[in-house]
Amino acid sequence: MTQNIEELLPFYANGTLDEPERAEVEAALAEDGDLRAELEVLLALREAMQADAVQSPGEFGLARLMRDVEGTEQEVTPMASPENVVPLRRLRVWQIAAALVLAAGLAQTVFVMTAPDQPGFELASGGGATQGEAAFVVGFAPGTSEAEMRDLLLTAGVEIISGPSALGLYELAIFDDAMAESAAEILRAAEGGIIDTFEAMATD
């Protein structure tokens, strides 16, 4: 049995594969007794996990939540500072405009910094990050102003190339080759401050 089929098998067991992948797995199952045995194990494992009843906070947790949201301000934008709050219906336009300003002012050259030799991660191009490819993913702390973001990005020599995602994350690329070594350190140093999520684009 190949690792590819084995990697798909758990998702066959939970019923989430698309049709071509399901057909691929079923063809392999028809020919491989060991694979069928492994599927039985996975189905039993899933059944055992789902049988694990949880005692969640329930109504108590809901009451606590309702108490605490009372008087808690909602964010209008992930980037707006308290004195620069943007109305919700303008949010997307504002964000796009800010991203364009940053991109137009900063876009340049090439950066290669990922770790292509690490298993479990491969860029579509098959190599390391090149110009326009994300080297980092960051999430900014609520309340971070556009000026604070811009200062940090300029200091680190990086630019926003996409975002925010549904999770409020931005993909960053390095525009200054000279900053290739220090960009990660600068961004990481801001973690816990204006950055609350940081990840270099190399995994596992």
Added chain:
Amino acid sequence: MTDNQTQAALLARVAEGDKQALAALYKALEKPVFRFIRSRLNDSFEASDILHDVFMEVWRSAGRFEGRSKVQTWIFGIAYRKVIDAHRKRGRTDLVGETPDSVDDGPNAETCLASSQEAEHVRHCLETLKDDHRAAIAMAFYDDMTYGEIAEVAGVPEGTIKTRVFHAKKLLMRCLSGLVERRVPA
């Protein structure tokens, strides 16, 4: 209307400050989100606090949701990051990180799983996994999420998730086999 459409409509109302919509969303997703958090912490009290933080963040930042993912995926993403923060705060290091060179997941593993159907055994073995492996297999088997959805929650490529679930399964099999061989109560 699908569950996701219903939840997206609720989230839109939450973004407008509707507390009743938040309560409805909480009721719909509290159990799976709590189970996901607890599976990674094994501390019901801390998991309750993080669940609370997750829904407080949903309240504060509902306006960020752009509908590119399912609402459940978006909220799991918040929970995923909150648990990582919790691990960092208490300086927790991952437990088992290595993938075994060879794993006995043949007939003996199958037998052991059949004989340890109790979720308690599985939970015990889940605790031995490193966090990213545990999170991946929890989302796959507790919540029947696709590898694409899990990748989105964890913010990593889909191939990474397939690999994590693959290794998590191998490690679980080894642990469950060991439990049966040693007759160790979970």
